[in-house]
Amino acid sequence: xxxxxxxxxxxxxxxxxxxxxxxxxxxxxxxxxxxxxxxxxxxxxxxxxxxxxxxxxxxxxxxxxxxxxxxxxxxxxxxxxxxxxxxxxxxxxxxxxxxxxxxxxxxxxxxxxxxxxxxxxxxxxxxxxxxxxxxxxxxxxxxxxxxxxxxxxxxxxxxxxxxxxxxxxxxxxxxxxxxxxxxxxxxxxxxxxxxxxxxxxxxxxxxxxxxxxxxxxxxxxxxxxxxxxxxxxxxxxxxxxxxxxxxxxxxxxxxxxxxxxxxxxxxxxxxxxxxxxxxxxxxxxxxxxxxxxxx
Amino acid sequence: xxxxxxxxxxxxxxxxxxxxxxxxxxxxxxxxxxxxxxxxxxxxxxxxxxxxxxxxxxxxxxxxxxxxxxxxxxxxxxxxxxxxxxxxxxxxxxxxxxxxxxxxxxxxxxxxxxxxxxxxxxxxxxxxxxxxxxxxxxxxxxxxxxxxxxxxxxxxxxxxxxxxxxxxxxxxxxxxxxxxxxxxxxxxxxxxxxxxxxxxxxxxxxxxxxxxxxxxxxxxxxxxxxxxxxxxxxxxxxxxxxxxxxxxxxxxxxxxxxxxxxxxxxxxxxxxxxxxxxxxx
Amino acid sequence: xxxxxxxxxxxxxxxxxxxxxxxxxxxxxxxxxxxxxxxxxxxxxxxxxxxxxxxxxxxxxxxxxxxxxxxxxxxxxxxxxxxxxxxxxxxxxxxxxxxxxxxxxxxxxxxxxxxxxxxxxxxxxxxxxxxxxxxxxxxxxxxxxxxxxxxxxxxxxxxxxxxxxxxxxxxxxxxxxxxxxxxxxxxxxxxxxxxxxxxxxxxxxxxxxxxxxxxxxxxxxxxxxxxxxxxxxxxxxxxxxxxxxxxxxxxxxxxxx
Numbered sequence: 150x151x152x153x154x155x156x157x158x159x160x161x162x163x164x165x166x167x168x169x170x171x172x173x174x175x176x177x178x179x180x181x182x183x184x185x186x187x188x189x190x191x192x193x194x195x196x197x198x199x200x201x202x203x204x205x206x207x208x209x210x211x212x213x214x215x216x217x218x219x220x221x222x223x224x225x226x227x228x229x230x231x232x233x234x235x236x237x238x239x240x241x242x243x244x245x246x247x248x249x250x251x252x253x254x255x256x257x258x259x260x261x262x263x264x265x266x267x268x269x270x271x272x273x274x275x276x277x278x279x280x281x282x283x284x285x286x287x288x289x290x291x292x293x294x295x296x297x298x299x300x301x302x303x304x305x306x307x308x309x310x311x312x313x314x315x316x317x318x319x320x321x322x323x324x325x326x327x328x329x330x331x332x333x334x335x336x337x338x339x340x341x342x343x344x345x346x347x348x349x350x351x352x353x354x355x356x357x358x359x360x361x362x363x364x365x366x367x368x369x370x371x372x373x374x375x376x377x378x379x380x381x382x383x384x385x386x387x388x389x390x391x392x393x394x395x396x397x398x399x400x401x402x403x404x405x406x407x408x409x410x411x412x413x414x415x416x417x418x419x420x421x422x423x424x425x426x427x428x429x430x431x432x433x434x435x436x437x438x439x440x441x442x443x444x
Numbered sequence: 445x446x447x448x449x450x451x452x453x454x455x456x457x458x459x460x461x462x463x464x465x466x467x468x469x470x471x472x473x474x475x476x477x478x479x480x481x482x483x484x485x486x487x488x489x490x491x492x493x494x495x496x497x498x499x500x501x502x503x504x505x506x507x508x509x510x511x512x513x514x515x516x517x518x519x520x521x522x523x524x525x526x527x528x529x530x531x532x533x534x535x536x537x538x539x540x541x542x543x544x545x546x547x548x549x550x551x552x553x554x555x556x557x558x559x560x561x562x563x564x565x566x567x568x569x570x571x572x573x574x575x576x577x578x579x580x581x582x583x584x585x586x587x588x589x590x591x592x593x594x595x596x597x598x599x600x601x602x603x604x605x606x607x608x609x610x611x612x613x614x615x616x617x618x619x620x621x622x623x624x625x626x627x628x629x630x631x632x633x634x635x636x637x638x639x640x641x642x643x644x645x646x647x648x649x650x651x652x653x654x655x656x657x658x659x660x661x662x663x664x665x666x667x668x669x670x671x672x673x674x675x676x677x678x679x680x681x682x683x684x685x686x687x688x689x690x691x692x693x694x695x696x697x698x699x700x701x702x703x704x705x706x707x708x709x710x711x712x713x714x715x716x717x718x719x720x721x722x723x724x725x
Numbered sequence: 726x727x728x729x730x731x732x733x734x735x736x737x738x739x740x741x742x743x744x745x746x747x748x749x750x751x752x753x754x755x756x757x758x759x760x761x762x763x764x765x766x767x768x769x770x771x772x773x774x775x776x777x778x779x780x781x782x783x784x785x786x787x788x789x790x791x792x793x794x795x796x797x798x799x800x801x802x803x804x805x806x807x808x809x810x811x812x813x814x815x816x817x818x819x820x821x822x823x824x825x826x827x828x829x830x831x832x833x834x835x836x837x838x839x840x841x842x843x844x845x846x847x848x849x850x851x852x853x854x855x856x857x858x859x860x861x862x863x864x865x866x867x868x869x870x871x872x873x874x875x876x877x878x879x880x881x882x883x884x885x886x887x888x889x890x891x892x893x894x895x896x897x898x899x900x901x902x903x904x905x906x907x908x909x910x911x912x913x914x915x916x917x918x919x920x921x922x923x924x925x926x927x928x929x930x931x932x933x934x935x936x937x938x939x940x941x942x943x944x945x946x947x948x949x950x951x952x953x954x955x956x957x958x959x960x961x962x963x964x965x966x967x968x969x970x971x972x973x974x975x976x977x978x979x980x981x982x
Binding site: 603 | 798817822826868
């Protein structure tokens, strides 16, 4: 592989990583604050994209359609909170995980019943246009996605740092009981966090649809599962880890396709995840994963 | 029996076998999200040995089970160093790697799929499933089962009472993998065709979900869960997507109001107690 | 030779020193109390003896064996059993099954592990566990779920589970906490009966009246260091102990601390 081709692959990997990044941040917020592996996120990703597509089909303008997609994703995520986390604080960590899988199946099959299992064509917002920089081809859509993803992640991180609700979320992440004692209204903070998670997932679904120009009931699977891998590799609960993990997974995928072929990419991506979980479960940027329990 | 009835029973039998595969690690508190991967190893191993080397089907299935169990043992040792969410994630990753690996193994058809020759009919599938069920029931009457539950409840205290908790977990995980291998072999020889896509993450997810729906404290739990999952859509005569919608809603509701599943140990004890009291009076 | 000897034991959590230069011994058959203000490190000492935490420095000897680096599951086999401050029974097991966990050190081996005892009526494990429950006056609860029991009963099951393991030494973490006067009295009698069989008792307890009646010797620690040792009367006379308690939350000898 020549240097130029390799450089192009690096660029492609980073662009792909931008898509994984947003989903990984959504996962990492749920894990980091609530210790909740929220498997409904790929479903919410899909709900956001499908709702936008439906609105566009009905002749809505772009702004309205995107707003509809975000609203649908936020509501879906709120529903997940209402029926999983709210009931199960203090129970086995597996219980909300299981319910969130239930929601994934629910969302996907409702969409299948409504619109079938075919890939639906998503209209193009902008003409396909590539920029060439120093011999590298960069898709405009992808570049916008990457920049938007970074902006959103930084905004979300700022939200957590600066706002009242963000401080509440961080307090809950430290210790839910102490946060309650300190006057954090957990019944407002947690739903707010879920809505944030839903919006991030929804944006990411809509961006994906704009880039790949199609939507389907199962569109969240591959992206969502790789988002999980990205989150773990970066370090669960760490927003910057999710960004790093997203980029790394994007790079691993693109480079393994280039070197070993498309059929082997999943072996490399999930093999990397498995290896990391065995040798460094806390992830690249995470703290210690092994907390000894107190008697 | 009608062909339809037989088809349902075969599906139920295979679902019960793989439910038991998911149940064993869950009884020790480990969520295995890679069961489909172990099914694939069992199915492909048996299919390959019987097709390429003309081994008898029984030998093929035994080898498939052994291969899945051995792989389970090999990965359990490093993977079970982690627990909780990390373990669920590691098994998920493992299932993905196994599925992707079979996409690339030309000897068993890679992405194109692999026809399986010796056919396992109704009687064979039901007998093997029955054998697995009896074995697991026997196991559930032993101290090993007691230690599985203790490990799930409180691993630290269990360890303090002299139990090698890690060994118990590795054993439960590997036995589950072995049983998943048997389930995969039954699937392969009954449906006569294997594709890597059959063994995707959603299959693992469904298995884990119906075991949890039934409950992980008694062997009755996974059986009820598998029966529920297999028979409900038939009873409802609903379209295939509606069955998943109903199943998903049930999962969400059951986890909300009865997170330990439909059948709990306390319920089983109460039933047994009631029987004893009736017998006494 | 002492049954238990802590030799210059230290434990840090991160930068926090929880136990420092701690040495004391317990003779076989003795009833010893480990007391000190809240946060003095008493439970940590139990966790160091049972291997829940690794030591930062020093050694622990039990029955002549250096157990400093012994995995925690091996210690019960040597004769170290414990009960728990916040009762830790197995909620998914019945009372009799919880007691059977206490038999584990005696029921080793693969054959024992795979015997389908529940299909064998009157298997000796079940019989022994039921007998132990009957003897402790808990027979009526044998087949109930642990979670359905009142606090005092759960506390007794937690203790019995440790006793069934036939330990040489029993570590009891606040055995009287949360018990009413009658239950405390019954506990005292039960522990004296256990000690009469030759079991060494080491007790962490806040109820000084209870400690005074049960234990022959007292070790006082504060901020992870031993500040006094001897009979209750000797310890009470120590100015260091008075200072620790007056600055703390209780007065030694005030009955309930």
